[in-house]
Amino acid sequence: MRRSWIGAGLALLLLGAVAAALVLGNRTGDELTVVRGVIGSEKKPFFDDPQVQAAFAKHGLKVEVDTAGSRDIATTVDLGKYAFAFPSSAPAAEKIKKDRGATVTFAPFHSPMAVATFQPIVDALTKAGLVTGNSLDIRKYLDLVANGTRWEDLAGSAYKARKRVLLTTTDIRSSNSAAMYLAVTSYVANNDDVVSSPQQADQVAPKIAPLFLDQGYSESSTEAPFEDYLAMGMGKTPMVMIYEAQYAARLFAADGAIRPDMRLLYPTPTVLSKHTLVPFDEPATRVGRLLTEDPEFARLAAKYGFRTANPQIFTDLAKGTQLATNLDDVVEPPTYEQLERLIAVIEQRYL
Amino acid sequence: MRILLALVLVLGLAACSPGDGGDTLKILAGSEVKDLEPLLKESGIDVELTYTGTLDGAEQVASGRAGEYDAIWFSSNRYLSLIDGARARLGTQTKIMVSPVVLALKPEKAAELGWTGKTVSWSDIATAATAGRFTFGMTNPASSNSGFSALVGVAAALSDADEALSAEQIHAVTPRLKGFFSAQRLTSGSSGWLAEAYTKRPDVDGLINYESVLLGMGGKLTLIYPSDGVVTADYPLTLLTSSPKKELYDRLAAWLRTPETQRKIMTTTFRRPILPEVRPDDRFGAAPLLELPFPNRRSAADELIGAYLNEVRPPARTRFVLDTSGSMEGDRIDALRQALVTLTGADTSASGTFSRFSNRETVTLLPFNNLPQPGREYVVPEKNPESTLMLIRGYAGGLRAQGGTAIYDALREAYQKEVRPGGYTSIVLMTDGENTDGSSLADFELFYRQLPEANRAVRTFVVLFGESDVAEMTRIADLTGGAVFDARQGSLAAAFKEIRGYQ
Incomplete structure (x- = not known):
């Protein structure tokens, strides 16, 4: 970690000076400026961290957050109550920026989508040819789902469940992590190409709708199914689509939540969730800038498993863990409009 | 109780x-x-x-x-x-x-069925239930989450569905659900009351309830975690x-x-x-719990509750002993009429829909003043219940307030009616004042104790209203294993709706 600090060198010093200027410029009294934001639930532990709060306080800021699904943030949440929105994806942020006429956005953290699972599941999927090393082949996975394969049907599966082989996701109608999964699966179902026209969306959506609908009830925020995974284990959630950061944060914290039989797989291809802050006023812009430019926040963000502009911080922390430091096969998500169109087609099938 | x-x-x-x-x-x-x-x-x-x-x-x-x-x-x-x-x-x-919703049985019963320490599926449980090899209690799925979770779980498991239930799958699984629930002997509007009622019913072998409630009953039960899955709160x-x-x-x-x-x-x-x-410590057992999928459409959830109430569960036989004495004149008799009308399907909210008199239910209305009045019995048909519900609505609308209050004579009359096996018979007693005519509470107690066992098993759910005698009403509930519902501040219709969970 030390090396990364040195590596960052002058740039960091410069940023520090900028930050110091900001602090000095705003610390006219002891009163902290309260900045309220609505964020994706996976970033709540970061904002709740006393160290993060102390770091904001140094700059005269007190950041308060509510959580909501990223799609809800972009559509139904009353943003008038907040100084910033911090959804978990670039498409949602793009929409908010446009709707609210915001001039800047900040993308301080990103995290690839990953699959949290268990060793017996990895074994079964490896035998079935879906998993190689830590990579889950999405094309083969889609084929397996299309066949309606049940866990108990997989040859040599130690996980004897009648339910179908299906990744648990959040509700596609409200949550970003499900939308990011949709980005990956729609890319594969669209013959390895980003869905870029309404025609393609209409063609692809029915093919991937069962991935969501057949799960039955799904939760609206990303923390919920991951919590189920951690607390209730394989019986409830054999594999769940998450942000890598959720898993990494628990690994780094070494709090015993990640038990020896837990595994992290990366879908191939995967997609990056670019957590993007859209500020609506000046103090919120400062929050965005601090998160993006201040090395103290980059260091704290890494603790929560996020990758930041300085990859070395994450690489150092990830050394010797299950986490992948290099991701080869990363695709772009569709634009907000195409993503919405895909979701809308699937949404209709819930009725 | x-x-x-x-x-x-x-x-x-x-x-x-x-x-x-x-x-x-x-x-x-x-x-x-x-x-x-x-x-x-x-x-x-x-x-x-x-x-x-x-x-x-x-x-x-x-x-x-x-x-x-x-x-x-x-x-x-x-x-x-x-x-x-x-x-x-x-x-x-x-x-x-x-907390998962699971089955618990008396240890002897679990042993008799060969389930102690064995892998048991909902299918195994359904087969034994259909064959009458054990009996159980469960809360009403329309009133309480434990009952609803159990119903979702049992239906998902028995349907052999590999995904969340659809309306068609629910229709297909209904006959098997009927077999399963033919073994249900005890119902309740809340999980806590169910656990308490169970302790007074030696003829009931077990309960479907939250693991937490079952473990809290003092280790007297053998918990069975179905291998094909559970629904967890x-x-x-x-x-x-x-x-x-x-x-x-x-x-x-x-x-x-x-x-x-x-x-x-x-x-x-x-x-x-x-x-x-x-x-989790040792008390929870080491077996991994598979989670059954939960419906993602309201229509499927509602369909399931509707099927349970109208087709699957053992039918209810409900007797309403209703005070129509002079003191009920005015707003009170109106409230009573309205409360009954609410149960005929006039309330179209989900909770209203599910608290209406169900298909196959026998509804007996027994008004009284200084004497028990000639009542009316309605049997809601298996299909197309509307015409019968209309008749009940008409009868409720015709209730008039006059005369004295012979509570215990009326209650005696309700208890004397034949209790047929294969359904739940219960009484709702609603009065707005003190007993003025006929037999006393002491007379009633004497009479009650001499009743045949089957009649004595009929619970009375009393509704406090107006100037009800709280001590006497509570005594009736305690004596018969019923419960007290207070409508003195709230609405009579809401109390009647809540009691539906116990019928």
């Missing part, structure tokens, strides 16, 4: 920290979390819990009628989330603890978007999720911790 089920039980938990400045977090809750009250007192946060039924609560929240509350706390938000418009009213949701403490008390909510949620509180929840309420750092 002395249990006072007030319609709205408000409990102000004393604030331990004076710094709160009277700031109270008002929570609309399911009675399932009532056992956490003592623990909540240690939080140092002023919490006020108001209890309501699952469906009722869900509708209040979805329709925006829960605006006076800051948060909700039910055993699950799943059904609620399926209602149109509900999700927008739900803010941050924090899961607090976990996760008790999300949920901030309502309309509430300004976010900070207070955050503090309570954070406190509930500290390792220390989580351990206390586990040891005092037998629920599994949600915090992965706190591992």
